[in-house]
Amino acid sequence: MSRRRILTLIFFSLLIALSAVWFHTITESIGSLLFSSPRPPKDITMTTTSAAASSDRAVLVIGAGLAGLSAATEALRRNVPVRLLDRAPKPGGNSIKASSGINGAPTRFQKMPEDTTFFSDTVKSAGQSMKMATAAREAQIAALTNQSKSAVEWLVDDQGVDLSVVAQLGGHSNARTHRGSGQTPPGAAIVTAMLKNLKENPQFKLFTDCEVTSLVQDTPGGKVSGVEATLAEEVGEGDAKTKVAKQITFTGPVVFAAGGFGGDTNGLLAKYRPDLAGIPSTNDPRPGAHGILTKVGAKLVDMDKVQIHPTGFVDPANQLSGLKFLAAEVLRGEGGILLYEGKRFVNEMETREFISNVVMKLPQKDSGEARQWDVQLLLDPGACDKAASHVGFYVWKGLVSKKKISDLDETTRQSIQDYAAVVNGERKDEFGRSIFGHWRLKGTNDEDSQEVCVGRVTPIVHFTMGGAVIDETGRVLANEMGEEEKKYIEGLWGAGEITGGLHGDNRLGGSSLLECVVFGRQAGQHAAEYLSAAQ
Template sequence: MASESRPVIVVGSGLAGLVAATTALRCNAKAVVLLERAAKPGGNSIKASSGINGAPTRFQNQAHIDTTFFSDTIKSAGKRIPPSPPEHIRRKELIKLLTNNSLSAVDFLSDDIGVDLSVVAQLGGHSVARTHRGAGKTPPGADIVTRLLRALQDDSRFQLRTGCEVTRLLSSTQSPRFDDPPGIVGVEVRSGDELTYLSGPVIFATGGFAGDADGLLAKYRPDLAGIPSTNEARPGMHSLLADVGAQLVDMDSVQVHPTGFVDPLSQASPLKFLAAEMLRGEGGILLHNGRRFVNELGTREQALSGSGTYKYS
């Protein structure tokens, strides 16, 4: 069929997009085109500085095999898991999928991509140490993104296009090709003043919308409207999915990181640098008026509300 020769189109070059492109090539895709609207690839994933969670891995203390990743995650999810089926069951199954496959994710990055994940720390919401990072100076996000991208660029079937913004998803009803299957068959792309069309199966991997503080964030979480973020201030792209009939879920489930660095010379800047969770995992404490007020290794929900072992009145 003609459709078999079309490239797999991946939208977004963060960790999800890079892994999707890698997987497509490993599944014998004829070609993969990765589209990124920023001038450089990596998205917000390249800024990640604490590590990746996984269990039970060979880097952990093998004398105490980690069996609590699932239960820790259920506990951290809290009210986001409804009390009754079917949604209760569905969400637990998704968490099981995430935690049960975490070992293979760490092995893939370490063994196949060459990422150093030998240092393991206990961070927020965890009952044991399971957050993996490298022993060197390169933050894990930058190391993972750089190595994945390097491996992709060694494959002649891969093509990266930066400065390309997807402006529309194309459905089969909009396509003149007689052999197009039902569904999404391509994308409309703007690069500068040029508008082009690319045909093929589409994987949308553009991440969240925390940087869209006065747009999607203000719409779905008005209490967080205008909040500073480490993410780039770019509009969320979820409307493109909704325009073709996708159902958006959990848009109000926004997780706010409790710590960030503030430039004293530019305190009002909406773009902040992350004070990584790793700082608390390695012994950093949070003080208010000189007093410790929260358990730094509790969940982020607890940290933001000031609840936990060290709460003071």
């Protein structure tokens, strides 16, 4: 062998090794963000000290998910101090786990004529709920969809987030769900970029391990002027470290963005949807914060509207875990199919509600107290390549495996051939699917050596559509949704999953991050203006 050929082989070997190290580093970094424990270390004890007080007035943002981060960013733009309080040890909430992307239309990234159906798609997805308080719901939906273009552009141009890839998800008439072209999932990319920007502002302070216990009102039923919270602070060194719980009062107008109640299994979820007992969730187990709002007069709406996502990964290493990782909707949007006993059974591009209902009518897998179904998610090489940033992470986590077509059972192989014939226009899909993403298999026998990506999935509790009643600017109301005369709770705004009325029966994929940005930005802006006017 020539010396030149030997050096060439050495070069490419080193290149492959470095690529493997790079991918492992990226996925380790994302994994630490997504799977960090929300609980303090076991060797840390909690004691309570006397109450402390923060006399400096500031915009108080409760919850460090995307809604809270958006509110904090807009408030800081108006040159007021911001205190961001989160009960978890690390910021990000469920937003940091978001894996499909953020909706926006029309944007410069959509390679299509102007998208004009976002409003009607959202109304259709909201279902029967639109018959109640129709005008109020339409006002919220209009705010969401009309500001979606500016929300995406704000994240890209102002916050430096890559959202250049656009996919079509279930329930959407057009491709409008944006994500980045790199390895980081969109939720993590957005949250980390915004946190970095916020921490560069000297008027911003983040308090983690900070549990808000109540809102402060000047008089019963009066304006909100602050919050009472329990702040866990670490003291001591080495083995003597403990966390001391301090009762503290923060003063200022409040943006409440503490998230939903999907993980409150034995609390609000059991109260409003006892029929969902035993179904796993994507949400960390923690109580909903809605009671804090109702104590100051806030009204709740749509609390029985809970979204079941059809595809949560069943981890082969821990099949009965009640906390599951979402199989992003983009996997189906890019061409993936769902199989039960090797056969397709549904249009994978239908709404989450529709697909979940179809799956849950199938025979349930015998899993003891856990309620699970045994469905297979399969992507061909084209879909795998297009969703590579997601697939690589799922493979690393052991949730997805790659298999040659020749190693699949006969029924599954036949289903691949039948679906390929539909994609290639040789037959009409019996389930009505007309959008096929980037599926490229032709269904021929010479493709048996090609690899497909497969994983087991089951329906999971994912999102709660109900919450505090707000208007289209994010102000929290003390009257029922749709009442003509609005009664506002002064000094209080809401944004994100803690609020209700926007999504109705069912939320479109990609609209949760959008909701956080649109209403979070408005809430932060108005709270800052309120604080400035009062000083």
